[in-house]
Amino acid sequence: MSYSDYEVVIGLEVHSELKTKSKIYCSCSTEFGGEPNTHCCPICTGMPGTLPVLNEKVAEYAIRAGLATQCKINKFSKQDRKNYFYPDLPKAYQVSQYDLPLCYEGEIEIKVKDEVKKIGITRIHIEEDAGKLIHESGEGSLVDYNRCGIPLIEIVSEPDLRSSEEVRAYMEKLRTILLYTDVSDCKMNEGSLRCDINLSVRKKGATELGTRTEMKNMNSFNFAVKAVEYEARRQIRVLESGGTVVQETRRWDEAKGITVSMRSKEEAHDYRYFPEPDLMPIVTPEEKIEAIRKTLPELPDSRINRYVGEYGLKEKDAELIAASRSMADYFQAAAHKTKNIKGAANWIITEVFYRLNEDEKEQASIPFQPEFLAEMVNLIEDGTISNRMAKQVFEKMWSTGQTPSTIVEESGMKQISDDDELSKLAVEVIQKNPKAVQDYLSGKQAAIQALMGQMMKITKGKANPKKVIDLLKDQLAKLN
């Protein structure tokens, strides 16, 4: 059999926790962790007779995410009850959206192996998260409802993804967009971004979709990629051996590196959705949508194009910088203050990334203002400091947060660029090194490096190397 005879068809349902301070239908805190059941009230624990009221930020954030993914916005949207029994859901229904989600028919662009591909977004709807079940050794299961009622958006993609690489690219892109639009902090280890994977395989060229399986609650990009690779192969093996794929939910077992069936009789998916009578429709007029659109920041794709087109950065470099909004904002602030924008970009990609990585810090925690970076680049540009000195200046900026000019001043690091001073030194060096001079004059261009080295030695590395070369050449020309 050959795996390459098959095409893998994947759609993702990504759940992202919204960055609100309070829960979706009550005023309890959304803060992660906390002692069990301390962020709870009668509403989020589903006590009879309570009335939910929608957090206005939830609708706004969902629309913002929708606009950032080219979605249309339903001007009339409603919430529905999705009914099922499970103890992490105290009301025995989850408030979600069924036929009139806030956002629909969007798309995002992903890039895999330099090829750009559009992935359709079917819909984005709001819903409430469920509680957490703790299975301890005792007889019962314990439930902590702190997470219950945390607002989520579910972003449903079209079955447009064809490989694990595309799945990774899509999730990374989505994460970047959610971070840029500031609607979620996307902390995967806290479950604020997780996805369900729907996957089927079919013979290449086939038009009908194969039977799909679903893998739920993947909270790591790496796990998702591995699960996709395993599950695609498993389904192909089943088909090749004459079997049929069973529509079911499977669980990724990271320790074993396989997916496992979770099939049970309980799994009849009949959620009997009906309109949530306690929550009124969400009506969003055009003006409101436009007002929200105005709050959107410039998104990564547009920034990358601009950095390449306007600033002349290499696409790879532009992508590295635009991968996080805080870094892109930092870069742009620095770019405003220097003519050598590429220089500033290079310092970010090399030294800044290196140091952040070294210190295991978040991108937002660069210890000095972007203006300082620009100033340092300008000092190199006008010849005040050499590139080598700049590295020391950078180190000092990182550890002290001082301005580059202060550092240069205080450490006496200033490069010697004064023509008269350097000319005098050049004459001196030429007189003291007749051999090198002779070599140079007889055509060995490289011999000038020896003279250059002497200049640097005398000035303790502070001479402006470009000027030194020019002056040496001038003086040597006079001897000829």
Place this chain on the structure above:
Amino acid sequence: MNIQGGIGVKITKEQVEYVAHLARLNLDEEEKMSLTKDMEAIITFANQLNTLDIESVSPTAHVIPIQNVFRKDDVKPSMDRDELLQNAPSEVNGCFSVPRIVN
């Protein structure tokens, strides 16, 4: 569950069992029999709506003309846990304790 159009409907025992399962109801044979009749009567009654011309009526999810009821995103103190857990059927370590879900 698919229930065909038309006013009069025939409900099977399997359909009753299916709905009972979704609602986690345990029914004995006698109850299933009587509920089959009840469901038939209820759905037949509701099916009268199918005879109406609703071409010009927009779908109604809510009967009260109120929309956009929001609250501000402000955090208020949660309920005292001991008080909250008084409504729990059983409580262990500050958690609601329920019959075991997984083995």
